[in-house]
Structure formats: C-alpha cells, structure tokens
Amino acid sequence: MQKIQRSNELEHELSSILHARRIHTLYQPLVNLSSGKVMGYEALTRGPSYSALHSPLKLFSAAEQFKKLDALERLAQETAIVNAKFDSDEQLLFINFSSQLINSSNLVSLDHLELLQRCGFSPSNIVFEITERSSIEDFEQAKKFLDKYRKQGYRIAIDDAGIGYSSLHAIAQIHPDYIKIDRSLIQNVHQDVMKKYLLEAFVTFTQRMNIGLVAEGIEQEEELALLTSMGVQFAQGYLLARPHQTPPVIPSHIVQFIHQHQKHGQHKMYE
Numbered sequence: 001m002q003k004i005q006r007s008n009e010l011e012h013e014l015s016s017i018l019h020a021r022r023i024h025t026l027y028q029p030l031v032n033l034s035s036g037k038v039m040g041y042e043a044l045t046r047g048p049s050y051s052a053l054h055s056p057l058k059l060f061s062a063a064e065q066f067k068k069l070d071a072l073e074r075l076a077q078e079t080a081i082v083n084a085k086f087d088s089d090e091q092l093l094f095i096n097f098s099s100q101l102i103n104s105s106n107l108v109s110l111d112h113l114e115l116l117q118r119c120g121f122s123p124s125n126i127v128f129e130i131t132e133r134s135s136i137e138d139f140e141q142a143k144k145f146l147d148k149y150r151k152q153g154y155r156i157a158i159d160d161a162g163i164g165y166s167s168l169h170a171i172a173q174i175h176p177d178y179i180k181i182d183r184s185l186i187q188n189v190h191q192d193v194m195k196k197y198l199l200e201a202f203v204t205f206t207q208r209m210n211i212g213l214v215a216e217g218i219e220q221e222e223e224l225a226l227l228t229s230m231g232v233q234f235a236q237g238y239l240l241a242r243p244h245q246t247p248p249v250i251p252s253h254i255v256q257f258i259h260q261h262q263k264h265g266q267h268k269m270y271e
Contacts, residue, residue, distance in 0.1 A: 011066045013053055018071055022048050023059075025080045026243035029250060030094070030214055030236045033228045034262060036255035040092030042129070042236065043080030044243050060098070070101060081112060081119055081126075086247060093121070094157060094178075097128045099170075102142045113152070123153030127178060130170070131159050139173040146174060157214075161202070178234075179206060183217025186237075190222040196230075203231050221257065228261040 017023060027041040045060075047053040053062055063072040077095050084093050116122055128149065136142045146156055157178035161167045171179060181202060189195045199215075206213040215227050218237030227235060241248040 010052065010062050013051060014059075014062045014066055014068060014072075017047055017051065017053060017059075018068060018075060021075060021079070022051075023072075023075060023079055024245065025076070025083050026245055027084065027247045028236060028243040029241050029248060030092075030234050031240050031250055031258070033232055033235055033258055036250070036258040038087070038091065038247075038250060039234060040094060040127070041084070041086070041247055042094040042243075043076075043084070043096070045076040045079070045096070064100065069098060073098060073101060077112065078115060081115055081121065083245070084119065084121070084247075089120075089125075091125070092127050092155075093125055094127045094129045096131050096159070099130050099136045099142075102130075102136055102138075102145050123149070124155075127155045127157050129157040129159050129178075129180065130174075130176075136170055136173075139170075143174060157212075175209075176211060178212040178214055180214040180216050180236075181232075183237075186215050186217050186223055186227070188220075188223070190220075190226045196226070199227070199232070200230060206233075207231070224254075224257065225261045228258055 024046055026044040026046060028044060029038045030040045030042065031037070032039045045056055047055070047059045053059045060069070060072065063069045073096075077097075080093065080095050086093075112126075113123065116126070128146075130136075150156065155177040156174060157180055158167060158171050158174065158176045159180045160182045161171060161179045170176075179202065181199065185195050185198060189199060202213055205211075212234060213232055214234040214236055215223075215232050216236050218224050218227070218235050218239045220239065223237075224235060224239055240250055240254055
C-alpha cells in the first residue's frame with residue numbers, strides 16, 4: 001500500500017514539475033585541449049532543489065516510468081536553449097537525448113528553429129548527445145531519424161563510449177560527429193596501461209574519421225596531462241569546471257597547464 005502511495009506521489013510531483021516547468025539547467029564546459037578555450041557546454045537538467053526528483057537520475061527515471069519522457073526531454077531541451085548565454089557564436093550546446101525516444105512510436109519533435117533564432121543560435125550550435133538510458137533497437141530507423149536533423153545543421157554525439165558493446169555498435173552505425181569517452185576509461189588513466197592503449201585507439205580512430213573526441217570526468221591533473229599529450233581533442237570534468245547555472249570560466253592555471261603539456265607532451269606516454 002505504501003509503495004503504491006509513494007508511486008502516486010512521485011507521479012503527481014512529476015506532473016506538477018512538467019506543468020509549471022520547474023526544472024533548471026546547469027552548464028559544464030568542454031575545453032579544446034589544443035587551445036585551452038571553451039568549445040561548448042553540456043546542458044545538465046535538474047529538478048527543483050526541494051523535490052524528491054531533484055537529481056537527474058530520479059527525474060528521468062520517473063518520467064520513463066510514468067510515460068512522460070518525451071514531455072520532459074522537450075522541456076529540458078527548451079530550457080537549456082533559452083538559458084544558454086555563451087561568449088561566442090561558434091560555441092556548441094550539447095543537449096542530452098535519450099535513445100529510448102528513437103525507439104518510440106511517438107517521437108518527440110526536435111524542431112527548435114524558431115526558438116533557436118529567438119535566442120541567437122542556429123542548428124549548427126546544437127549537438128544532440130545520445131545517452132544510454134536504453135539501447136537503440138532499430139538502427140535503420142535511428143539513422144533516418146537523426147539524418148533528418150543533420151540535414152538541418154544539427155550534430156550528433158554518442159555518450160558513454162567504451163563501457164559496452166551497444167555504444168560501440170552505435171558508433172559504427174550512426175557515424176557521430178562527436179564521441180564522448182566514459183569516465184570509467186578516464187579515471188586513473190595515467191596508472192593503467194590498458195586504458196592508455198584503448199584511448200590511443202580512440203584517438204587514432206577519431207582522427208581518421210574526422211570525429212571530435214571528448215574525454216569526460218577528468219578530476220586529476222595527471223589525467224589531463226596525459227590526455228593532452230595523447231592528442232585527445234576535448235576535455236570535460238570537475239578539474240576544469242563544475243556545472244553551474246551561469247556558464248563557468250576555466251581557471252587560468254588550468255589553461256596554462258594545458259598549454260604546458262600541449263607543447264611539452266611528447267614524452268613517453270607508457271612509462
């Protein structure tokens with residue numbers, strides 16, 4: 001009985017959040033490891049701070065459970081675009097997009113052209129980042145769906161690469177513009193030869209295929225130093241900047257650190 005009551009309360013809370021549009025966006029920068037400049041931001045959705053659905057995991061899990069994922073994702077996309085205030089017209093906005101919606105027969109509309117123009121953006125500023133809440137079931141359908149938006153100028157990223165067969169299969173089938181390497185392969189990479197060689201393979205592959213490579217979850221200077229010297233293009237993580245409602249600035253000492261290891265990073269990577 002208590003379980004049913006709790007479920008009803010969560011559904012009511014979710015409906016209230018969606019109706020009142022009570023979500024907010026945090027922005028975490030992605031840094032170009034050749035220049036030290038911010039190339040874009042990932043938009044991270046949060047529920048109200050006082051709510052049981054504050055965390056993104058609980059919020060999106062509830063939306064999936066109560067068949068409201070399409071409504072939440074559209075609200076999250078719109079909120080991210082409206083509140084984005086960037087320094088350059090060339091900076092990108094990475095917006096999470098669940099692969100489950102590609103599998104759905106009721107696909108959410110991603111036609112934000114009017115909203116983008118009103119906010120000073122264009123489709124070329126937007127990267128739809130496919131998250132692994134569920135695996136893509138029909139890659140032919142997925143490619144047709146995503147190609148529609150590519151033709152309008154949007155770009156596609158595969159998130160969490162390297163943690164399972166499904167993400168690698170998605171890369172081969174979808175041909176993304178960006179690949180984001182999961183934190184599990186980045187953590188303590190400077191101490192793990194296997195991870196180093198896996199990342200080296202990703203660097204070679206993405207360079208040959210002209211795909212942007214993003215290392216996620218960088219928290220240690222040793223990780224950043226190695227990734228910079230290896231030729232990974234872009235980086236994201238708490239060491240660089242934590243997510244914030246106002247797009248954060250990369251500390252000057254981090255930018256200097258990147259330049260130092262870019263210039264002098266030709267040491268032996270596998271010592």
